[in-house]
Amino acid sequence: MSDDSDEDKTHDPSQKRLDDAHQRGDVAKSQEVNTWFLLAGATLVLSSFGSSVGTGLLVPMRGLLQNSWMIRTDGPGLLLLGKSLAYSVLSAMGMPFLFLIIAAVGGNMIQHRLVFSPEGLTPKFSKISPAEGFKRVFGKQAAANFLKGLFKLIALGAVMCIVLWPERFRLDAMVHFDPSVILGVSTSLTLELLTSVVVMLAAVAIADFFFQYRTWYEKLKMTLQEVKDEHKQSEGDPHIKGKIRQLRHQMMKKRMMAAVPKASVIITNPTHFAVALSYERGMAAPICVAKGMDNIALKIREIAGKHDIPIVENVPLARALYAAVKIDQEIPNEHYHAVAEIIGYVMGLKRGLSGRRT
Template sequence: MAGGDKHSKTEAPTQKRKKEARKDGQVIRSEDFVTWASVLVATMVMPMLVRNGSNAARDALAMMLQVARRPDEGVLVSSVGEVMTSTLGAIMPTVVIMMVIAVVGNMAQVGLLLTGKPLKPKFDRLNPLKGFKRMFSVQSVWGTITALLKLTVIVAVAYTTLRSSIAELVAASPRSISSLLAEAASMSISLVRTIAIAALLLAAFDYAFQRWKQYRDMRMTKQEIKQESRDSEGDPHVKGRQRQLRMQASRNRMLAAIKDANVVITNPTHVAIAIEYKASYGVPRVVARGVDALAMKIKAEAATHNIPQVESRPLARTLYALCRVGEEIPPELYQAVATVLAFIQRLSDAQRTYVSTFDLHVPDSWSADGVTPERVSPTRRKMLERQAAKHAT
């Protein structure tokens, strides 16, 4: 089962999975990389440290001789202070550089991370059986292999470098003791630098392998990705049901507003637009709109409240294409809608139930083709054209 589950993890880890792992302290960091980088930098600043150290030692010796000639308390305190200042000035640059290397090395690998989860006690580590399994885990085996590889490479590099350096030192002409010591110090620094470079290459390889292994272990199954999507965004079925309920509630509010409409303009069967006008509005506005089944509901609701219905195909289609629920009608249709409202006002109560097309002469200029093009978006114009072609008789 474990092997099957491992092989089923074929999907790349999501950002949420990566953030959770980082929050838990599961980050890749190579201590060897920082250590050997510090050693490499130390070999580069060693000449400066030796020079500053020798100057500090010379100054300290001069101070000691001065105190010996003049055993005065004030001179002693002053000399000690100067010696300490000189010593700190000699070693502090190197210390600061080492600290900067350590901080930058860790920041480059894991960034800024503050978490206390790795410090929490895990009592399952006290289980002898799990401890035995960890001893022979892939992580432990890889750690042993890399340790042996590092040791082998370091020994090989040290042996090769020392053999060539000693051969050069022996073949050189006789020198003074100070010259030999300087040469030996230079060879030692060169040896340490070469070892540090080799160790850095190994640390970089180990870091790359650890990142690859972490990526492989963090891979997810398709089911896990689906479940995570549901947890973060919600179940698609539930979201669809909620969206359906919201649309139904919005539709019910729209149908309830029809009782306040002054007129319903129809297609006559495929489109219905309910228009409301009050003096306080200034401009008529659409309170309901719909096509097909929804248009039939709008017409039925209008009949229930004795709202007059005017059949005008071009005006109904144009209003549906240009206006949303709650929007005012566009200026291009002021005259058309005003004519309809004025006509309705002249009708008696008995005549207001339904008004046919022949009772109202609708000019051809009310069609969508007569509307200013910039008022209609390309999508809505295409929809209007499709509906006009579909319902043309």
């Protein structure tokens, strides 16, 4: 099942899928990059702070040994001695340790943005599953780690031989050197060896990062069905959206029909379109309270007939108003004259009818 799904994952992961993976703590990460940053930081610390750290530790230790006979052995005296030594060590090692912490954080930050996810701490049965364990031992990742480890072993051996082989005679003679000289020579060789290893591991870290990123990216690829499902979740189910549109249309239709009795005139074409306009003295322009075509137009005319609302047939005006004006909006300026003539005619009819009744 998983093999088939992996073969079907032909679509690149969406931004939402990448963001969800980041929130879970699932990011592309190479341990070799972290190792390289720590090793490079240690090399820089040794070359920059080595002498100051040595001096910072040597002075208090020398004073401790020279004045050991003056050390108080009671409780407060030992506590004071511990604090003094702790301050000396922190002052000497504080900056190097801070630099190493920055290097460790930088090794992660350069690969991905900060991750705060408790999901990685949640127990998962897949981690103790024999099948998953078999995949981890004999999978592509395990093969890559084996080849990487083998290459590092061979490369480190080659680097050590290149750096130390020319110094083999001097190393043999170092047993007769003064300890202060041995310290300087060993520090110099250590820095040279670390620098060579850092240069070599840079290539390993870069290659491993691209391999890990590609593996992570391929794992997050999506099948066609996953793309469709995510689109439905983000954009909404088309069936639900269609139902919502249908409900909105029904509500708008009911509201329009309830507003038809308030209309002043109904303009039709005569059967396909119907536009109900409302106008009272003092209004800037007539307002469209309802409009429709075919069945809705017929319903508007039926309600108008029940409420004795005048129906005026004007084919071009009915079509133009239906296309140009929206519900509860004033009619456009270009139709003022034509609508004004009709409303004036309707008002004249109403005045004539009221005059006859009196």
